[in-house]
Amino acid sequence: MDLVLIGVSLWAASAVRLGGVWPDEVWGQGWPLLVVLPPIGVTLFHGLGLYRFVLRSLGRHDVIRIAQACFLLSLILAAFGFFDFELFLPRSTPIIFALLLAFLMVVGRGAARSYYQLLRERGFQKRPVIVYGAGESGMQLVAALNAGREFRPVAFLDDDKGLQGRFIAGRRVHAPGDVEALSKKFAASDVFLALPSVSRARRKEIVSFLSQHPVRVQTIPSMVELAAGFENIDRLREVGIHELLNRDAVDPMSALFSSVRGKSVLVTGAGGSIGSELCRQILAMQPSRIVLFEISEPALYSIEIELRELAAELDVELIATLGSVCDEARLYQVMLTHEVETIYHAAAYKHVPLVEANPLEGIRNNIFGTRAIARVAAACRIDRVILVSTDKAVRPTSVMGATKRMAEMVLQHAQAQSAQTVYCMVRFGNVMGSSGSVIPLFQKQIAAGGPVTVTHPEVIRYFMTIPEAAQLVVQAGSLGKGGDVFLLDMGEPVAILDLARRMIHLSGLEVKDAATPHGDIEIAFTGLRPGEKLFEELLVSGDVLSTSHPKIMRSLDGAADFGDLDEVLSELENAVLNHDVQSALRVLQRTVEGFISEYAPPNLPDNLVGADVIDLSISSSRAIIPDSALAGADYRSDLRSS
Incomplete structure (x- = not known):
């Protein structure tokens, strides 16, 4: 391609300078230049490393290298005109030649790269996404996504009103309030946050705002992780639910x-x-x-x-x-x-x-x-x-x-x-993410298509x-x-129902309720479990x-008189050793302020008074095994009946 472009640029430079398609004063004696200069140029370009470029990674540095190579070739052309007195070559012709050749080489390589990407993407259905943040990180993310096969950036969102309405990396910048309209227009259900250096408070505001819309939110790593080399700009991850907590972490002392x-x-x-x-x-x-x-x-x-x-x-x-x-x-x-x-x-x-x-x-x-x-x-x-x-x-x-x-x-x-x-x-x-925490349970339920189970609509937790x-x-x-x-x-308490709704929205889904009967995930109320409070x-x-x-x-809660605690512990220990749930709970109820057990022991028959009691329960009830059964009788049937 470069062999042809060098010859075309040389002819075009002469035609532009002298205002003719084939000016005889140049080509009468100078036509050998059209044969000699292209191989010289290709040899020069090879020596300068232009053919070691990876085409799909063509960038600013490659364009600068091409411009330098074209400038050197124009000097060679100027030398021909200077030393060959029979060749009529105006002094501006090499300059025009260099500009034309550099332009054509960059455009040609850009077109080849675009065609390569078109071939590479053929057969892959890229998912449209919206990028929140039109700064340097946003542009880097778009470039990384363009190089991949999974996502296709369709628009930017940015808070900067000076950027809104402009085009960056070929995508228009919109106000954050346009997220729902853009989501519908481009069928984009994902928003990628390209805000690694934004403050924690502002990040929470953005995530909270996006959680009100049916889009799935993912984010790139923080600036600290990027600077330390732990993560890459295109290493997307789900927005942690901690982004929605009403508290800020404090650096350790x-x-x-x-x-x-x-x-x-x-x-x-x-x-x-x-x-x-x-x-x-x-x-x-x-x-x-x-x-x-x-x-x-x-x-x-x-x-x-x-x-x-x-x-x-x-x-x-x-x-x-x-x-x-x-x-x-x-x-x-x-x-x-x-x-x-x-x-x-x-x-x-x-x-x-x-x-x-x-x-x-x-x-x-x-x-x-x-x-x-x-x-x-x-x-x-x-x-x-x-x-x-x-x-x-x-x-x-x-x-x-x-x-x-x-x-x-x-x-x-x-x-x-x-x-x-x-x-x-x-x-x-x-603690978020600990075993038994509600957040992993919600994530699992959302992934399974619901319903998301909440114990009570008014329950709140830190x-x-x-x-x-x-x-x-x-x-x-x-x-x-x-x-x-x-x-x-612990900051401000979080309503569990609100947490469930936000987690559903951050997954790109809608809550299914009376207002939105065609939603994706239903929230079901199961009632408070034994021992649970509405608030802590x-x-x-x-x-x-x-x-x-x-x-x-x-x-200094409870730092009062502990004179009888040894006696309380001894009584509690005897109850545990004797597998006596009722007595153990009575001791707790008497000792711990505010504790009231809902345990209601069954009425024991007279013939079971003094029997050994073994805790075999999976609820508040217990199985009673008579001494005679333990002495050698078939106690399995007694267990079933009790």
């Missing part, structure tokens, strides 16, 4: 990592949602040793494999230990062997309906597991013990909440008896991301002076005190 940095740290429940994130955060703060204590072998294996390589890089000793927090002897052995200095206690049964159905196991693990930790920590002279608690411990309506409040009281009681170990608790609300919760728990541990209950600032609280009583961290507050 490195001064508050003194409880873990350079120390031997033990994390109970290390394979759980909170425990595993605590391990990640603590490891990043470079303790001398981190002991993963977990009862579930698969969970322990998973977190150990994940952290092993990073621990080696940071020169942190990583120890995976199987065991139950109720086993004091095992805890004592582990703490002495690994010289533990700080304990983060995250091992607990936390699912409200499951603990409601299995109250004795909840009591055994949550209360007596915490007591075992407290006892062994005192015996081993551990520096700090930090309990991961919950807002459900405040005036609880569930067995789980009551056991967590009792766990707090156990640590406060231990603090009253210890001058060596600092015990404290960190209380916060729901939410926090797992990494932020774990980070604040670690920092709160350094603030403890003894017996403290720390509250994490973080404070039992007393004032909230500020700390050096803006998102961590201190309360």
Whole structure:
């Protein structure tokens, strides 16, 4: 192509300069130039690397290189005119020649690239998308999408009124309010956010606005991720639901990592949602040793494999230990062997309906597991013990909440008896993405086509991301002076019904209800589950005190008289050992402020008085097995009848 273009440009330059199709004064003696110059030019271009360009990636730098090559070839043409006195070649002809040739070469290569893309896209149905953000990131995203086979950018949205109505990268820039009209016009159900450097507050506003329209919203990585090289501009991901939370994360304060940095740290429940994130955060703060204590072998294996390589890089000793927090002897052995200095206690049964159905196991693990930790920590002279608690411990309506409040009281009681170990608790609300969280459930239900189940139209909850919760728990541990209950600032509460609607809209779907009977996903109300509240609280009583961290507050809930707590725990332990659900719940109801159990024991026949009671229930009921049955009779039929 270049052989032809060089000859055409040379002829056209002479014709333009002298105003004739075939000026004899040039071509009478100079016609050999039309034969000699093209091979010279192609040889020059080859030497300059023009034929090593990848055609589909033609860009600004390639155009500059082509212009330079054409300029050098025009100098060669000018040299012919200067040294050949028989050749009539006006001085402006080489300049015109260079401009024409550069133009034709760029246009020719651009046309070839467009034809290549046309052939490449043939047979692929690209999905139309709208790009929010017409800045540099938006243009880079459009270029990346054009190179792919999946998406076809059709329009820009931007808040800058100076850009609205203009064309960028061949697409018109529209106001954000046009999103629904554009979605219908181009059949575009996706909006890509190209706003990596926008503030968190503004990002939330944009996502909240888009969630009111039936479009699926995805985003490119943040500017920090792009600058660090962790992500690429075209690495799209779903907008996290945390974008809709009414709170801003606060950067960690490195001064508050003194409880873990350079120390031997033990994390109970290390394979759980909170425990595993605590391990990640603590490891990043470079303790001398981190002991993963977990009862579930698969969970322990998973977190150990994940952290092993990073621990080696940071020169942190990583120890995976199987065991139950109720086993004091095992805890004592582990703490002495690994010289533990700080304990983060995250091992607990936390699912409200499951603990409601299995109250004795909840009591055994949550209360007596915490007591075992407290006892062994005192015996081993551990520096700090930090309990991961919950807002459900405040005036609880569930067995789980009551056991967590009792766990707090156990640590406060231990603090009253210890001058060596600092015990404290960190209380916060729901954590997004943790096991049992409503958000993964909603995502699964939306993917399955619905319905999305909400317990009650008025239920509200506080939410926090797992990494932020774990980070604040670690920092709160350094603030403890003894017996403290720390509250994490959870921001504004979120209505679960509103959360469900927004998640449906962010998936590009419509809610199916009376107003939109032809919608995609229906929301079904199932009623509050046993032990659930409409709203949660973080404070039992007393004032909230500020700390050096803006998102961590201190309360002294329940730091009163614990003189009879040992007696209460003894009575509760006997009830658990005897599998006596009724007595255990009575003790909780008498001890924990606000807790009222809905458990109603059946009327027992006279001939069953004094019989052994075994907790076999999956609800609040229990099976009663007579002594005679346990003595050797066929008790299976008795079980079925009872």
